Amino acid sequence: MFIRKLATSATLGSAKTLGVKAAFSEPSIVSPVKAINLAINCKPHSKWTKQEIKEIYNTPLLELTFQAQLQHRRYHDPAEVQLCTLLNIKTGGCSEDCKYCSQSSRYDTGTKAEKLVKLEEVQKAAIKAKENGSTRFCMGAAWRDMQGRKSGLKKIAEMVKWINDELKMETCVTLGMVNEDQAKVLKDSGLTAYNHNIDTSREHYPSVISTRTYDDRLETIKNVQKAGIKACTGGILGLGETPDDHVSFLYTLATMERHPESLPINRLVPIKGTPMEAEISKLPIGSERRLKFDAILRTIATARLIMPESIIRLAAGRYTMKEHEQFLCFSAGCNAIFTGERMLTTMCSGWEEDIAMLKKWGMKPMKSFRKHGIEAAENVFQKGVETYPENTSPTLKASSKATSILPALVAAVSLGSAGYYLGRKRAINDPPEYAFPWSSTTKLELIDSPKYSTEEELRTAIDEIKRAVGDDHVTQSPAEITGHTDNGFTPHPPKPHEKPKYIVYAYSTEEVSKILKVAHKYNVPVVPYSGGSSLEGHTFSTRCGIILNTSRMNKVLQINHDDLDATLQAGVNWVDLNEQLTGEKMMFGCDCGPSGLIGGMVNTNASGINASRYGAMVHNVISLTVVLADGTVIKTRQRPRKTSSGYNLTGLFIGSEGTLGIVTEATVKLQVKPQHETVAVGQFPSVLLASQTVAELFKRGIRPEAIELLDEDMMHCTNYSGQLSKKWLEVPTIFFKVGGLNKRVVDETLEIVRKVSLENQCADFIIAKDKTEGDELFAARKNAFFSILDYGKNEIDEDVRLWVTDIAVPLSRLPKVVDEIRELVVKSGFQSVILGHVGDGNLHADLFYKPDQLHECHKVINEITMIGLRNEGTASGEHGIGNGKRQFLSIELGQDAVDTMRKLKLSLDPKRILNPDKIFKIDPHDEGEY
Structure with a gap:
């Protein structure tokens, strides 16, 4: 049995002195043990062969992840997860030809080149990240290298220094290639780590990138390490590589003189407009070049065994993983994630969602500047059994009173073996729900x-x-x-x-x-x-x-x-x-x-x-x-x-x-x-004051038939159309429709509406004198769609299209949501209008786009939906999910709720013939974008 071999080889190890270091053999020893035993018994080293790594990678998956978890617990607190947030401080315009990258100037992905952001924007984002639990703040700039960017480097150093001094957070930047002098500037600013990925194996690399060599990347890593900066170096899985490429990729990392301090594992997010997206979509189903989840799991588990001190981070593409897949990654030795609002140009799971997920698993955020590796493990041994809770691996439960660590290790392995079989028996007799x-x-x-x-x-x-x-x-x-x-x-x-x-x-x-x-x-x-x-x-x-x-x-x-x-x-x-x-x-x-x-x-x-x-x-x-x-x-x-x-x-x-x-x-x-009905219109300085008006009316028991909000852009379209005799102020406007049993009831209600509106700085309040005027006033709302199209086709492009989306949020969150949407749209370069059934917090954010802007518009629409979800809202107030918003359902409700819906679906429609693929996936081979 495998565990017995492990126990035997552990017994053969030298244990002359008390401490963890004595429990590990030197890597150069000649022993007939398997490579995985070598990983467990030897202290971290850089003398791995590809064959040894391949042997570990191909270990049966259950055994591989089990051993990786034991290894993880030898070097890290298994309950701690590092939360990192990444800010794109300079977007687009990169001269590189990386086939997967939306920020390359060579591809039409809709990503626009932007200048380096200002210090204030970084400060704001870093403060928000820290308030939400992140302990490492990362900044990325889409540059090939730092040559001729002395001013930019100085500004980035100022950003790093401010975060270090004011927030006491770890910092990491990724700026492309840097030389020794540039690395020293970053080190002097207090930079914790520098991210520079090798992306893939040396063999597969030329089919992904041609504008920078593999050795160029390794040179930058050496430069930052020489300057005393920790290397954050990993890669991207899903670039059309094979399992042998995963082994070769890990070989490059594991044979570095100093292993990366952190190892980001990215899952490719295919971006429309990039060559990689087209290449991957053409790969036949079942091809070994199509990334399977078990390959991600094997890569993480193998990395944990051969680079035990490194932090392994789930990076881009994590939002595409199901919750149980993330759990398996952590079981295999992953102990860091990127979290927050964005991951460069792709989506990212948010803080609230991640904190809730970790809490459910019994995990917690890692503190800044946390020590890892043998030194940290040795401290655990010295502190003794009180250091860790009962469910911690027995490998870490050694007593400081022991005269030798060898008996503790033997006992630990024996207990681990017993635990393995007990766990296996429990899985059979009391299986987890998902299985x-x-x-x-x-x-x-x-x-x-x-x-x-x-x-x-x-x-x-x-x-x-x-x-x-x-x-x-x-x-x-x-x-x-x-x-x-x-x-x-x-x-x-x-x-x-x-x-x-x-x-x-x-x-x-x-x-x-x-x-x-x-x-x-x-x-x-x-x-x-x-x-x-x-x-x-x-x-x-x-x-x-x-x-x-x-x-x-x-x-x-x-x-x-x-x-x-x-x-x-x-x-x-x-x-x-x-x-x-x-x-x-x-x-x-x-x-x-x-x-x-x-x-x-x-x-x-x-x-x-x-x-x-x-x-x-x-x-x-x-x-x-x-x-x-x-x-x-x-x-x-x-x-x-x-x-x-x-x-x-x-x-x-x-x-x-x-x-x-x-x-x-x-x-x-x-x-x-209603026997009597009329229309009133109030125009307000801001959405906040308009929303406060509605909230106060509700508190007073006033429920108009309709309460419709049109933002200033929508009012501009209304004026532009010329359909109405009146020219409106182009400010947030609410159209009220009030009905009742008779004119007296309606008039009394309207008087309350008028007073509350004026209390909230309403600039213009109009009450229709009769039905004809009421119909004309409300026509501004009823004809809004045609006013929007009229404006778009005449002022933007005759082929302009309109993407109509909806979200709903609590009324108290409405002003904040509208402000965030408007800020997002302005930054994106698109034009939009916002209409709202404000009485129930339902917003329609309608974006103009040209046919060639579809993909970029889609990204903005997705972010609008995320704004709603981050404000305790829903992905759709009245349009539904269909196949357009499937990806947001688990974010809004949690994966268990979606899995419950799937159970209901299969109970009533086991053949899955009714409206297939709507709301959530019903086919494990559904490779739709969402």
Whole structure:
């Protein structure tokens, strides 16, 4: 048995004196032990061979990570994780040709070259990092080298010195190649570490970079180490390399005269516009050059064994890792992460998320200037068993009273062996949830890929569907298919190979049931479709199957005047419904976009301008008729306004985006239409004062029908359009719609609104004199979309496009969020407008972009979403997740919540035929960007 060999070789080691150093053999000893035993028994050295490293790398993964964790505990506190934050102090314009880099001037990635930031901006970012728990502050500049940058070097040295003196934080910079004199300047400023990666193996390097040699990189590392600066040196996994390249990469690091103080492991984030993104996308699935997670784990575990004193840091691309994958990395010896708002030009997991994650694991942030390695380990031995908690490795629990460390080591290895078998037995008898099929959640990596119909099976299924519902219900018309794959606004259309093969129309619940029974029989993917106005790709296919269009199911089945409800088919348009209700003095309160149909509104939990008073769809739906994946028809409840009978199935399907079942009918609440209604407009100096007005109105019990915020840019578009007779102040503006039983009630309410607005420095407050003026005033809001497009096409570009996104935050966070979004957009160079259903904290940030700016615009939109999440908000207030915001769901709710949703999905749709790939991933081989 492996552990027995380890114990034997430990016994053979010299232990002449008390202390850790005596417990390790010199690396030059000749011994028939395995390479992994050599790593454990010898003190850190630089005499490794590639064959030895390869032997360790190829050790069975369970044994490899187990030994790496033991090694980790010999040199580090296993509960401590270093939190590092990286600020991009000079973006873009780099002359290098690194194929993976968005900051290279050679590639069109949308990254714009910027000058070195000012000291004040660095100070602000460093203070924020420290306040959030980071102990090392890193700064990166996109330069090839520091030649001719004496002024820039001086400024960076000032930044380093200020952080050291004022914040007492460790500092690290990455500035490209530096010579000995430049390294000395940085050392004199107090710099802790210098980051300079070797990127990959010497053999693979020429296929990644040609403008700087491998030896150039090694020379810079020697220069900074010679100056007394610690080297932060690692690389990027996922550049199309092989496992042998991982071994060679580690060989270069492990044979350095001084091992890197810290070793960042980056997971490639493919950036559109870079050659690497194109190369990786063309690699066949299953190729050894496609990075698998176990290769990351092996690289970390091997690095921990052969470079035990180094800090191993999960760097770029960590946000793409699932939580349990990060946990495995820490189990293999990783003990540092980059955290904060950004990771140069890519996303980064935030402080709050990371602190919560570490707390859950029983880990804690590492203090600044923490010692590591044999010296630190020796201190632990000297302090004795009281130093570490009970769950610490027995290897570290040696008593200072012992006359020799040898018996302690032998006992430690024996206990470790016993612990291994006890842990293995426990894993079998009491398995962790993620590894056991009866768990309450379903992890993505533990399920197989769905098996969908072949082309022949799809044709057979279509023939059966035609026989079941009629030939005229099915079409392959290119025009129809095109119309169902692009609505002109969503930036998430299907790729050519994802387009549907057929469009199938249904006219009743019974027909939907017949269609799904056939689809279920042949494993045909089905995407439900109603109005087609979704913005996050909900109604667009990702698998070659069918679109099931319910828009022709447009009957109002029943209106119950006394009960104020109506039963509708899924294809009923809410505007048409309200027109039908005009003479009844009733209305449907949920008013999303005018093309919205009931089925889609249910699926996305849509809301609209009236949400302040009447809420979203979840507040307006009483019951649903739903067809499940196998064709089963269920009704979620009867018509009473309240029930405590069984599960709330109605709530389960609302917002499920057609992934759990297809909604065919809905019984909805109707509202008594206000007998008197008018419009008021208040214009404010700032969003803060506008928000304070709304908050104060709510505190006083005032709930207008609509409270709509338009920022100053939106008001500029309104004036530009010339659609209205009035010219507005171009300042944050709130449009109030107030209704009531009679004019007196409305007037009294408006007087309160006016007074509260004036108390908050409202510059101009207008109340419509009659319905005609009210309609004109509110037209500024109702016609906002057309005003935006008019401005964009005339002032920006005739081919300009608009990316419409939404987030929702608590009302108290709204001003801060708007300020952060505006600051982000200004810095990005784009133009935007902000509209808000401010009554429920829902914001629409709409960005203008040209077709060639799509990728860069996407990055800004993603950051806007992150701003919402960092302010206790949601990734979407009313648009939904679709396939456009999948990456944010686990950030918002946590991976366990997403895994719970996946469990529900597989319970109701085990074949995964309903709207595949929406909301979260259902295929472990889904290599979508998000």
